[in-house]
Amino acid sequence: MTQTTPATADWIACHRCRTLVYGKRLARDLGVCPDCGHHAPITAPQRLAQLLDEGSIVPLPSPVTPEDPLGFVDTVPYPERLRRARESSGLDEAVICVKGTIAGRPVVVTAMDFRFLGGSLGIAVGERITRAADVALAERAPLVMITASGGARMQEGIFALMQMAKTSGALAELDEAGVLTVTIVTDPTYAGVAASFATLADVIIAEPGARMGFTGRRVIEQTIGQRLPDDFQTAEFLLAHGLVDDIRPRAELRSVLARLLTLQADRPGLPDWEDVRDGTARDHADGQDDRATRGGPAARPTGPPSRRDPWENVQRARGIDRPTTLEYLATMMDSFIELHGDRMSGDCPAIVGGPAVLDGRPVMVVGHQKGHSTAELIARDFAMPTPDGYRKAARLMRLAAKLRLPVVTFIDTPGAHPGLEAEERGQAIAIAENLRLMARLPVPIVAVVSGEGGSGGALALGVADRMIAFESSIYSVISPEGCAAILWRDRTMAPSAAAALRIDAASQLRFGVVDEVIPEPDKGVQDDPMLGAERLRKALTVALDELVARPVQELLRDRRRRFRDIGIASVDVDQEGGAK
Known part of the structure; x- marks a missing residue:
């Protein structure tokens, strides 16, 4: 299944299982094989149409940027490569940036398209993504970034490399302003894109089987002289190693985004991190032996005495049939989205967490998770976190x-x-x-x-x-x-x-x-x-x-x-x- 054919050809062979799938059915299934679940690449316009509310899409202005800063020529001049990419893809660059809504909530979306020079990151792409972040900052609208890229654009040399710093700086501004950022990782996402804005988002969701990494598999195998695991750099590998928050089928992405977007809200009375840091020294000075002037500790409720023998209480607290964190969340919360990974090396199953809604109020939940069966207790390491x-x-x-x-x-x-x-x-x-x-x-x-x-x-x-x-x-x-x-x-x-x-x-x-x-x-x-x-x-x-x-x-x-x-x-x- 190629990127240009899912909605047009009568019958299409799945790239993974080779099953023939009727084109119109494949289009209805958003390019996902009904037999093996393979997620075929789809275009940036198709992504936007799937995720955003109908009629809400407003393209962001495309800035004018230098097109050939190095006068680069390999087998053909770089301007000719750009012309061919535009002609074959119908796009003017490797990313489309828009405003719109998802389930009625405002959002800014950047969607990369691998058809345009492998979705490579150059001056135009970097500037467009940065300006989209500026719009998200100005309007306090969440920024959703859909990635598909082979990395930085070689034909633009050092100028392409600098886009990694530019886009990362834009994400840092959104962090400081408290604006939610989400990355949807699609296959493939590599090198300069993976090592900059793609992995700096608050939440990273990957499509099944999507690959993401800095250096490609073949290069690594040639460098170290050994074969890598079959699932290396796939979404499943990334989740197991704590590098993405979740894996979601394409059909679920819109509903997951709709739930995540509810987290973006201004909450008066809670300052930014910098305001807190500024007040820290003053707070410590004010409280530097304020115990002498506070008149002792605040009154505490006495509470009823324990009704049980202490050792009996220990056994009850450890009871295998006591409700777990996930069971409390399922019972009490209006919704809960579990996020995974430390973004460094692993995802410890002994701790679970993610955004939830309690009586209409968004909260962040983090908790130890045990289990009831022997198998689950072992899988969760008896709730002993690493x-x-x-x-x-x-x-x-x-x-x-x-x-x-x-x-x-x-x-x-x-x-x-x-x-x-x-x-x-x-x-x-x-x-x-x-x-x-x-x-x-x-x-x-x-x-x-x-x-x-x-x-x-x-x-x-x-x-x-x-x-x-x-x-x-x-x-x-x-x-x-x-x-x-x-x-x-x-x-x-x-x-x-x-x-x-x-x-x-x-x-x-x-x-x-x-x-x-x-x-x-x-x-x-x-x-x-x-x-x-x-x-x-x-x-x-x-x-x-x-x-x-x-x-x-x-x-x-x-x-x-x-x-x-x-x-x-x-x-x-x-x-x-x-x-x-």
Whole structure:
């Protein structure tokens, strides 16, 4: 199936499976083979017609740019190559830039077309994409970039190379302004395009089988002298290595974009990152021993005492049948789009996250994910994140800050993954970076301890303005077994360690670590997950309603004070040794 024939030829042979497909059916299926699912290349005009609302497309002006800055000649003069490309493609350049709407929401779209000199990046393409970004910036409309390119245009030499810096700078301006950017990766996307604007978007979605990379497969194989994996640089390979957020069939792209575009909204009262940084030094100076003048810690609710033996509480918190993060999201959220990868090396399945809508309010959700079956628990590594997972969480929280979305985290982990590879990839650094990031994240953060909160692996999602815990949850510096092995030198003393550590939710409430405890049915939240989800939804809504109304500097000041007070503020101790 070629790029020029899907809608015209009577019968077309699929490039992958060689099945003959009726041309009109292939056109209805957007160029996707009904037998094997192969996504044949389609043109930029076809892309725009598929994705944007009918009648909404308004072409952006095409700037006048130099056409042959080097006077380049190979087998034919460069101007002749341009003439032939225009004649064969019907386009004047390798990208079309338009304004329009998707599901009624305004958007700016740049669509590359591989038919025009391999979709190469030259002066004209770079200038058009940059000007499209300028329009998105001026109108605060999301920018969607559809890529199809072999890389920078050789015939324009250093001028083509400089377009990588120009377009990347334009994306940086959109980041600073909080404008959503999305890349749709189509086959192929290589070299200068892949190494600039294509991979700088907030969300990167790839079509099945689409290839993306810096250096082509053949060149790499010739250089290193070995055969690469069959799926090398494909969308599936990229997803597994944390380099794209998702893979979606062509027929789903429009609906996914429509949902993503709802994230773009101005939210008064939340400043840009620079405003937060400017206020940091002043905030610290104002609070430099402000504990002496604040009159002690804020009053904490006492909450009901724990109804269970501490060790029984530990077993309940670890119960394999307790609802998982994804199950809470499916029950509570109006919508959820899972995003993947740390954009560096991997996609840790122990942490899930992405934008969601809670009672009409867009939020960013990040949480540990366990499972119920042995197979899922193993696949999710029992919710013990690697550095990839914490870096994925950090990426999503930075995106939340850019788009001014409140963050909701779900904590349910025995701790961070212990292992050689995790240490080699900087496990401690990844956790520390999250703690620092969350301490100054300029949006409200609400954390939920839904099950087991183990050590720094849990706290890496727990630096929040509000902490909500389910009644049977636990939160601790170490597992009772680990504590018993170190201090009692006997792991069978774990029940005694659990009691001594006071890791139950009621104790955490009295200590000021937790702000609210959600009651559970007598047999635990797993006995009525819908009730638990509804109680959590109400608690989250109340917390977010209060937090989003607060000025961001006040939010950050109180977040800092919250953690400065824990363990420092005066605490009365009753005769049994418990805080009250």
